Amino acid sequence: MADEELPENIALAWGLRDRPSRGPKRSLSLEQVVAAGIQVAQAEGLPAVSMSRVASELGVSTMSLYRYVPTKHDLLDLMVDTAFGPPPQPRAPGEGWRPALARWGEGHLTALRRQPWIRHVPINGAPINPNQVRWLEYGLHALRGTGLRATERISTIMLVNGYARSWATLSLDLAEAAARSGQTPDEVGMRYWRNLTVVTAPGPYPAIHELLTETGDEDDDEDAEWRFGLGRVLDGVEVLIESRATQDPAGR
Amino acid sequence: MADEELPENIALAWGLRDRPSRGPKRSLSLEQVVAAGIQVAQAEGLPAVSMSRVASELGVSTMSLYRYVPTKHDLLDLMVDTAFGPPPQPRAPGEGWRPALARWGEGHLTALRRQPWIRHVPINGAPINPNQVRWLEYGLHALRGTGLRATERISTIMLVNGYARSWATLSLDLAEAAARSGQTPDEVGMRYWRNLTVVTAPGPYPAIHELLTETGDEDDDEDAEWRFGLGRVLDGVEVLIESRATQDPAGR
DNA sequence: TATCTTCTGCGTATGGTCTACGCATTAAAG
DNA sequence: CTTTAATGCGTAGACCATACGCAGAAGATA
Secondary structure, three states: OOOOOOOHHHHHHOOOOOOOOOOOOOOOOHHHHHHHHHHHHHHHOHHHOOHHHHHHHHOOOHHHHHHOOOOHHHHHHHHHHHHHOOOOOOOOOOOOHHHHHHHHHHHHHHHHHHOHHHHHOOOOOOOOOHHHHHHHHHHHHHOOOOOOOHHHHHHHHHHHHHHHHHHHHHHHHHHHHHHHOOOOHHHHHHHHHHHHHHHHOOOOOHHHHHHHHOOOOOOOOOOHHHHHHHHHHHHHHHHHHHHHHHHOOOOO | OOOOOOOHHHHHHOOOOOOOOOOOOOOOOHHHHHHHHHHHHHHHOHHHOOHHHHHHHHOOOHHHHHHOOOOHHHHHHHHHHHHHOOOOOOOOOOOOHHHHHHHHHHHHHHHHHHOHHHHHOOOOOOOOOHHHHHHHHHHHHHOOOOOOOHHHHHHHHHHHHHHHHHHHHHHHHHHHHHHHOOOOHHHHHHHHHHHHHHHHOOOOOHHHHHHHHOOOOOOOOOOHHHHHHHHHHHHHHHHHHHHHHHHOOOOO
């Protein structure tokens, strides 16, 4: 196997570890450690995930964990990859790129909503862990045959990915701030607008005041804003794809 | 002044603090504390910003800082707001929404590039600090008279903001990973593709392999991908604005 | 002027964090 | 049976944020 050359991180995540056959049996598996970390994060939030907390969850000592994971950050990366899980149903044979890519974006949102702590794990670099690679495959697959070039396909899925992540972060932050203060998200939103009104009162902020006086006829649908942004992104992609199709049908 | 009702955070950021006229003179100002924090973050990265590090930078004791700032996170918020600085030149009278909004997005990227540590400060909630509010004003101003509704204007600038932030994060992470390993960003990119090739070799990843075999005719321009994504986003917004203009010229 | 009141800076202490190092034990390989 | 490597873990070091309380400074008040 060509698992040489690979950094320790990656080999670990893909299960390409050599036989540790000489010493005593390990009392745990990497999967158990990762699962315990996820459980703590899910139950008590990411700040509660310390090595000692995870270790006590498993009934072992703190330092034992370092026989399974080189560093805490590697554990977090593995937790994210496992918690994200595999991508949704891939693009069906007759399906267009747009619904497939929309489903991809929704999948990100769903995963982040189900495990809100994921958004607080700092991103290390380009996606290389197993599930991340599967999501990458899905996203690229959705854009096959659209006439977009390689760099354009990558940029497009990064665009959707970034939008889903930033929107999920914003809406979850709001919801958690609400829960923390024992109010509904609507109340927190109202309080924000009121605070904004107070601080912008003395200064020249015409566009903000215009916004504040436009009484929003509250859309009940929680996800209307999400779908709005996603629609704009996909519209922008569609403009490019269609212009390619008409100007240069061969896909270059 | 209507500075009652405002949370401590916000009052502090807007300089709406009451007269502390009774006791001894303070030996520092809030601005000095924030500036010292920024200096440490800029020179040694965000993890180096501890209360004791900032205090020693100022020649005072650790606990003295808590007379200026309620908690460390409030200090970080103030640091971000100060480091971001004011937005760029606002939309000129005859200027269209699109170049103005593009400049807004570029401004985000420039600010994040100049102070890369900003991206590691976790976002607390909706923008309420002075410079953040100025950026908000700018963004909304750029969309005045486009026929977009209030929620649509907000969603649009959140979209551009999220894109700029996520793209800056990704490109800076890559650059820092490169610097850390003493390689050029290109080398790190090559290494990533090679690692991806290795791990995807045994499995079924047709779209990724298609991507990997498409030899990218390397675009020299570093920001080509950034401008690609921004162009798609703005195209998507343009589609909506134009459809509004033709269907409903009155702006709803 | 003398006292009161409030605010300052800071010393101490608590309870946490990650992880480097080394040691005794275990179990498979030769 | 010996060799060898891997395991779990105890100890310790170097940090971290911040709660609490105290001595002293200086404006407000009598």
